[in-house]
Structures are given as structure tokens and as C-alpha cells.
Amino acid sequence: MCNKFFYVNLLFIFNLSLFHNVYAAETKKNNLPLKAVNLGNWLVTEGWMEPSLFDGIKNNDLLDGTHVQFMSVKLQKYLCAENGGGTIVVSNRTKAFHWETFRLWRVNETAFNLRVSNKQFVGLEDENGENNLVANLDSPGNKETFEIVRNDDDPNKVRIRAPNGLFLQAISETQVSTKTVYEESSWEDSDPSVFKMTVLTDTILKGEYQITNGYGPDKASKIMRDHWKTYITEEDFRFMSENGLNAVRIPVGWWIAKDPTPPKPFVGGSLKTLDNAFTWAHKYGMKVIVDLHAAPASQNGRAHSATRDGYREWGDSSISDTVATIDFLAQRYANRTSLIAIQLMNEPQGVDLGSLKKYYQAGYDAVRKYTSSAYVIMSNPLDRDSKVLLPFVRAFDRVVIDVHYYNLFSDQFSNMNVKQNIDYIKYHRASDLRSLTTSNGPLIFVGEWSGDWKVKNALKKDSQQFMKVQVEVYSRATFGWAYWAYKCDSNNWSLKWLLENNYVKL
Numbered sequence: 001m002c003n004k005f006f007y008v009n010l011l012f013i014f015n016l017s018l019f020h021n022v023y024a025a026e027t028k029k030n031n032l033p034l035k036a037v038n039l040g041n042w043l044v045t046e047g048w049m050e051p052s053l054f055d056g057i058k059n060n061d062l063l064d065g066t067h068v069q070f071m072s073v074k075l076q077k078y079l080c081a082e083n084g085g086g087t088i089v090v091s092n093r094t095k096a097f098h099w100e101t102f103r104l105w106r107v108n109e110t111a112f113n114l115r116v117s118n119k120q121f122v123g124l125e126d127e128n129g130e131n132n133l134v135a136n137l138d139s140p141g142n143k144e145t146f147e148i149v150r151n152d153d154d155p156n157k158v159r160i161r162a163p164n165g166l167f168l169q170a171i172s173e174t175q176v177s178t179k180t181v182y183e184e185s186s187w188e189d190s191d192p193s194v195f196k197m198t199v200l201t202d203t204i205l206k207g208e209y210q211i212t213n214g215y216g217p218d219k220a221s222k223i224m225r226d227h228w229k230t231y232i233t234e235e236d237f238r239f240m241s242e243n244g245l246n247a248v249r250i251p252v253g254w255w256i257a258k259d260p261t262p263p264k265p266f267v268g269g270s271l272k273t274l275d276n277a278f279t280w281a282h283k284y285g286m287k288v289i290v291d292l293h294a295a296p297a298s299q300n301g302r303a304h305s306a307t308r309d310g311y312r313e314w315g316d317s318s319i320s321d322t323v324a325t326i327d328f329l330a331q332r333y334a335n336r337t338s339l340i341a342i343q344l345m346n347e348p349q350g351v352d353l354g355s356l357k358k359y360y361q362a363g364y365d366a367v368r369k370y371t372s373s374a375y376v377i378m379s380n381p382l383d384r385d386s387k388v389l390l391p392f393v394r395a396f397d398r399v400v401i402d403v404h405y406y407n408l409f410s411d412q413f414s415n416m417n418v419k420q421n422i423d424y425i426k427y428h429r430a431s432d433l434r435s436l437t438t439s440n441g442p443l444i445f446v447g448e449w450s451g452d453w454k455v456k457n458a459l460k461k462d463s464q465q466f467m468k469v470q471v472e473v474y475s476r477a478t479f480g481w482a483y484w485a486y487k488c489d490s491n492n493w494s495l496k497w498l499l500e501n502n503y504v505k506l
């Protein structure tokens with residue numbers, strides 16, 4: 001009895017240690033938990049990280065998605081899509097809100113479609129020989145293209161050439177049309193074709209759509225290829241591996257699966273760049289997470305999802321295209337030893353949870369067609385509790401939940417001092433991680449975090465402490481962490497700069 005018990009115990013210990021050895025070997029082979037960095041603004045443009053990328057675009061304040069308003073100088077009233085769209089455009093509002101705001105779809109550097117708040121487009125409607133301005137078109141064509149002609153001395157004084165070649169005029173408060181022919185040269189305030197344009201600069205999006213469509217078909221290809229070739233190089237992989245990093249998370253856009261001839265305005269060539277990343281990662285012993293950062297139709301309306309105009313339109317009808325992208329990536333990279341994981345989608349926000357789960361199931365299955373060893377990362381929806389996916393993911397093998405921890409983007413951080421920020425990491429973030437981590441549950445990944453915070457005039461030692469405590473706490477995440485980002489014009493977002501300047505040691 002005693003012997004048997006001893007024997008069983010021994011067997012148990014042996015099994016346990018075997019399990020631990022296998023687990024440890026597996027963990028070591030996979031560099032887990034990862035110490036990773038995001039190669040942001042490489043294959044998916046984020047203009048805030050490198051504003052100069054947009055310098056060569058003509059009229060670069062009028063990019064896709066920018067919100068503009070027009071006030072008739074003569075009437076001193078704003079153009080307004082009555083009811084937010086679906087009927088006429090009038091010129092009788094003294095203040096500008098949603099109905100008076102138009103989102104630009106750029107046709108070329110001077111020509112645009114105008115999208116109103118109900119998502120319809122502005123056009124001309126011929127009625128009894130008069131061409132009145134309406135906002136009731138579901139999709140824009142040549143007939144809905146308006147040219148914005150800027151005054152040489154004041155770029156916000158504009159005239160708007162309608163598709164029929166004539167300038168729009170605010171004839172009266174209730175009629176905007178191209179009824180009378182006006183001379184192009186007239187910039188008089190009394191001229192009904194002169195408008196004051198307000199560009200809502202904080203709505204300017206600077207993502208992949210804006211840069212490629214902004215440069216247009218003649219220039220975008222060279223600009224993007226030069227960027228991909230120079231922004232991250234083999235030398236960076238050497239630097240990362242020598243400074244304690246063992247993985248990269250690489251944001252990609254859905255168009256990579258259509259390389260070398262993606263639909264306009266996107267340009268080909270990013271696929272070859274991703275191939276290079278795998279080669280360099282392998283050479284320097286690093287793992288690669290391929291992260292679908294920009295899904296078809298945009299999963300969050302942010303510039304980094306490559307939205308055209310800020311609307312999130314990803315939904316059930318986008319699932320098959322999104323799965324096809326994952327299928328393509330899994331097939332291409334499944335056999336690369338550096339592949340550690342494929343992330344099905346970055347930061348969904350405002351998407352229907354049922355659609356998201358349907359997609360995660362299908363995306364998981366697509367990855368598993370090609371590999372049983374790669375992890376599948378599922379992003380927690382930004383607008384949901386961090387535990388919302390836990391019951392759902394139990395059905396899968398080798399799944400990782402990705403959470404993003406920034407002491408930013410919420411009012412609660414606005415007035416926190418150094419100690420409060422650090423305590424927030426030590427207590428709140430640590431406790432969130434603990435509550436996510438369950439035996440037999442998914443691995444947990446802090447896929448984005450940063451050293452930026454709302455503390456003004458912080459001392460270097462404060463920033464160093466903030467970095468240090470984050471590394472300590474996020475290293476408890478079972479899949480590890482990834483800093484946002486490797487390179488950035490803002491030093492505090494550049495792990496390369498922070499490492500070189502001794503803000504952090506890994």
C-alpha cells in the first residue's frame with residue numbers, strides 16, 4: 001500500500017516533470033514569453049509616427065476622410081445636407097454640426113466626392129433646367145465629382161466646380177445650384193459662388209488609404225516601395241536581437257494578399273518586404289507575429305485600419321474576404337520556423353460580437369489548415385471587457401488573447417502623476433492580467449503598450465521607472481508583450497530610441 005502509494009506518487013512527479021520539461025522546451029523553442037516590438041508604420045502607414053511621409057502630397061490637408069464645412073460668404077450661412085442627407089442641400093445654417101459637415105473622398109488632388117452624415121453622396125439633380133445640389137446618392141461616380149478651387153492668397157476661400165463644369169452658387173438660403181454662369185475670376189464676397197471652407201484638422205486621417213490615394217497612381221508606388229525598403233532593414237533585426245528582443249509583431253493590411261496588384265489605391269510590394277522580414281528574423285533567432293492590422297472595410301474606423309473615411313464598415317459581409325487574407329498568410333508562412341503566431345485582427349471596435357466570433361472561428365480554421373503549431377491570436381474588442389472572449393476561446397487549441405495597455409486615451413489618466421501611473425500598472429494592470437490568466441485557458445499577450453503618458457515635464461528617471469514597471473508586469477503575461485513601436489518620430493514611442501538612450505534595458 002505504502003509502496004504503491006510511493007510508486008504512484010513517483011509516477012505523478014515523473015509525469016509532472018515530464019510535462020514541465022516538455023512545456024519548458026516548447027516555451028524555449030518559441031521564445032515564450034515574448035519580448036517583442038511592433039514594426040508599426042512599416043507595412044501599414046500611420047502618418048502620426050512619421051508626418052513627413054505626407055509632405056509630397058499636393059493639398060495634403062484634403063485627404064480621404066477629412067471633414068470640411070462650407071459657408072457661403074455672401075449669405076454668411078453654412079451648406080447643410082437637410083436631414084443629414086437623402087434630399088436637397090441648402091445654405092441656411094448659422095452654425096455647423098453633423099449635417100453641415102462633408103467627408104472627402106479624394107478623386108485626385110483637386111477633385112472630390114462629398115459624403116454626408118447619412119453616408120450618402122452629394123450630386124446635382126436636374127429639375128426644370130436647374131441643377132440643384134442634393135445629397136441622395138448611394139455611391140459616387142463621375143457625376144458626383146466636385147473640384148475645389150482654392151484662392152491663391154487664402155486657401156480656405158474656395159469655389160466649387162460642379163460635375164457640369166459650372167460653379168456652385170448659394171442662390172438663396174434654400175437653393176444651391178449652378179443656375180447662372182459666373183466668371184471664374186470673381187472672388188468678391190458678394191459672389192454667390194465663393195465659400196469659406198473650414199477644414200476640421202483634427203479629423204485628418206493619415207493611414208495607408210490616404211497616403212496611397214493622396215500621392216495617386218503615378219507616385220504612390222515609388223513612395224511606398226522606398227519606404228518599405230528603408231524604414232526597417234536587416235540592420236534593425238540585428239539591433240533588436242542584440243538588445244534583448246526576441247520577436248516582432250508586424251502589422252499588415254488585407255491588400256498584401258492581393259500583391260503584386262492590389263485594388264487601387266493600394267500598391268504592391270509589401271509581400272516581398274514581409275518575406276524579407278521572415279528571412280531576417282530567422283537569421284537573428286527572432287519570432288514573427290503576422291498581425292492583420294487593417295481588415296477589409298475597416299474594423300475600427302481608425303487611420304491604422306486603412307479606412308477611407310473613418311467609418312467602420314467591417315461586418316458579416318466582410319468575413320469571407322478577411323478569412324481569405326488569413327488563409328493566404330497562413331499558407332505562405334506556415335512552414336517558416338520563425339512564424340510564432342497569426343493575429344486574426346487588430347483592435348476591433350464597435351463590431352458586432354457575434355460577427356466577430358463567427359470570423360474568429362473561421363479564421364482559426366483557416367490557420368489550422370496549414371499549421372498546428374502556430375498560435376492564433378484573437379484581439380479583445382476595444383469596447384468590451386477584457387474577459388469577454390474567455391468562454392468562447394476554450395474550444396480552441398493554442399489560442400492567445402491580445403490586450404492593449406496604454407495609460408492614455410481615457411480621461412482617467414489625464415491628471416495622474418508619476419506615482420499614480422506606476423501604481424496603476426502595479427495594481428490595476430497586474431490584476432487584470434491575473435484575472436485573464438486561467439489554467440487550461442488561452443495564453444495572454446500585451447500586444448501593445450508604450451512609455452508615453454499624460455505626465456508633463458517628467459524626469460528621465462520617472463520615465464525609466466514607468467518603462468521598468470511595465471516590463472516587469474507585462475512579462476507576467478503568458479505569451480509576453482510587444483512595445484508600440486520600434487521606430488517613431490516621437491521618441492517616447494520609439495523603443496529603438498529608448499534603448500539607445502538608456503530609458504529601458506531588456
Ligand SMILES: *[C@@H]1O[C@H](CO)[C@@H](O)[C@H](O)[C@H]1NC(C)=O
Binds near residue numbers: 092
Ligand atoms: C433651411 O431650409 C430648409 C428647406 O427649406 C427648411 O426645411 C429648414 O427649416 C431651414 N432651416 C433653417 C434653420 O432655416
Ligand SMILES: *[C@@H]1O[C@H](CO)[C@@H](O)[C@H](O)[C@H]1NC(C)=O
Binds near residue numbers: 108109110145147
Ligand atoms: C481631377 O479630376 C477632375 C474631374 O475628374 C478633372 O477634371 C481634372 O482634370 C483632374 N485633375 C488632375 C490634376 O488630374
Ligand SMILES: *[C@@H]1O[C@H](CO)[C@@H](O)[C@H](O)[C@H]1NC(C)=O
Binds near residue numbers: 330
Ligand atoms: C510544409 O511542409 C510540409 C513538409 O515539407 C509539407 O508537407 C506541407 O505541404 C508544407 N505546407 C505548406 C503550407 O506549404
Ligand SMILES: *[C@@H]1O[C@H](CO)[C@@H](O)[C@H](O)[C@H]1NC(C)=O
Binds near residue numbers: 453458490
Ligand atoms: C511623447 O511624445 C508625444 C508626441 O511627440 C508628446 O506629445 C508627449 O508629450 C510625449 N510624452 C512625454 C511623456 O514626453
